[in-house]
Amino acid sequence: MKLSLPAFLVPDERAATVRTRREGPVLHVELNAPASGNAVTEAMLDELLDIVAVPDPEVRVLVLGGAGSDFCLGGDRTEFGQWLEEDPTGRGIRVAGEKARRVCEAISGGPAVTIARVQGKAVGAGFALALACDLRVGADTASFRLPELALGLPTAWGGLLPRLIHEVGAARVRELILTGRAFDAAEAYGLSVLQRVVPEAGLDDAVAAWAKPVVRRPEAALRVTKALLNSYTAATRLADPSFLDAELMASVAAATRRRPASGEGAGGSHS
Numbered sequence: 545m546k547l548s549l550p551a552f553l554v555p556d557e558r559a560a561t562v563r564t565r566r567e568g569p570v571l572h573v574e575l576n577a578p579a580s581g582n583a584v585t586e587a588m589l590d591e592l593l594d595i596v597a598v599p600d601p602e603v604r605v606l607v608l609g610g611a612g613s614d615f616c617l618g619g620d621r622t623e624f625g626q627w628l629e630e631d632p633t634g635r636g637i638r639v640a641g642e643k644a645r646r647v648c649e650a651i652s653g654g655p656a657v658t659i660a661r662v663q664g665k666a667v668g669a670g671f672a673l674a675l676a677c678d679l680r681v682g683a684d685t686a687s688f689r690l691p692e693l694a695l696g697l698p699t700a701w702g703g704l705l706p707r708l709i710h711e712v713g714a715a716r717v718r719e720l721i722l723t724g725r726a727f728d729a730a731e732a733y734g735l736s737v738l739q740r741v742v743p744e745a746g747l748d749d750a751v752a753a754w755a756k757p758v759v760r761r762p763e764a765a766l767r768v769t770k771a772l773l774n775s776y777t778a779a780t781r782l783a784d785p786s787f788l789d790a791e792l793m794a795s796v797a798a799a800t801r802r803r804p805a806s807g808e809g810a811g812g813s814h815s
Contacts, residue, residue: 562591563611569604569759571595571656575673578612583620584669586636589643596650604766605755608651608677609661615686616670619701634798641701644669648676648702653774655767657758661751662686663744672704675711678770679754680737682729683744688737689726696800710777711736 561582565572573595575582596606610616627636651658651673660677667689674680692699699705699721709717712735720727732738742750758766 560591561585561588562595564595566603569602570607570755571600571603571605572607572609575608575610575616578610578614580620581614581617581665582610582612582670583617584644584673585620585623586640586643589640589647592647593643593650596647596654599650599654599656601655603656604759604761604763605659606651606654606656607659607661607751607755608673610663610670612664614664614670615660615662615666616673617665618668618670618691621695628798632798634795637798644672644702648672648704651676652678652703652707655770657755657766657770659751659754661747662738663747665689668692669701672702675704675707675737676702678773679739681740681742681747681750681754682732682738683747684729684741685744686729686732686738686741687726688728688732689724690721691724693721694724696796698796 559576561575561577563574563576565574573592575584575588577583577585577588599606624637627640628634630636657679658677660674660680660682662674662680662682663686664683665687666674666682668691671688671690690699692701705717712720716735727735729738729741733741740750
């Protein structure tokens with residue numbers, strides 16, 4: 545007779561989808577699922593939360609990047625579909641959506657200065673992760689897209705929408721979301737989605753050029769200055785109902801599943 549171990553004794557053989565590298569006060573965090581374009585899964589969100597939810601006080605700069613050709617192609621739609629199969633009311637989407645909000649809030653609101661290092665495509669949830677960072681540098685070949693509406697979903701992931709409207713402006717954001725079109729690094733720079741554009745081979749040098757002076761700043765002054773920047777930014781927003789993102793995403797996904805839409809967005813693996 546074959547005996548099986550209790551679940552809590554079985555080793556977890558899943559490969560890590562996030563890896564880290566520490567260089568003194570600089571922490572490099574890399575989305576590490578290049579075969580899927582670094583699609584955001586619940587496991588990836590859990591790993592990110594383990595890193596950013598309780599920040600190391602010795603870390604002054606956190607650099608967020610992605611392995612492979614693309615920064616992040618968005619949420620894993622296969623997993624999304626599985627959640628709806630298991631619970632058509634969207635409970636799994638709510639749980640993951642709440643984790644996404646916590647990850648993005650920790651990236652934007654934590655004491656470390658955060659830098660997004662973007663190459664290839666940053667789509668949907670990947671766009672949101674990059675935008676949550678204080679500073680964003682992209683390769684001149686990078687591109688961005690918000691395809692949620694074409695997929696029958698609201699743009700409600702990780703607090704993306706209020707931050708994007710504040711950084712870019714409502715009129716431009718309205719056009720990007722309603723059309724779902726891709727835009728390149730030059731346009732992203734013009735919209736302040738990126739603050740710097742360099743050849744892909746120069747991304748690491750650009751990140752280092754930002755990180756080097758930041759880590760020399762007195763710790764208390766740096767921490768308070770980032771808190772002030774976040775506070776003044778929040779004060780200029782008319783509203784920030786991002787705590788509703790998970791509920792909105794789950795409710796619309798459940799309704800869309802009951803009434804399948806045809807046309808654009810029917811295929812693919814990521815949002």
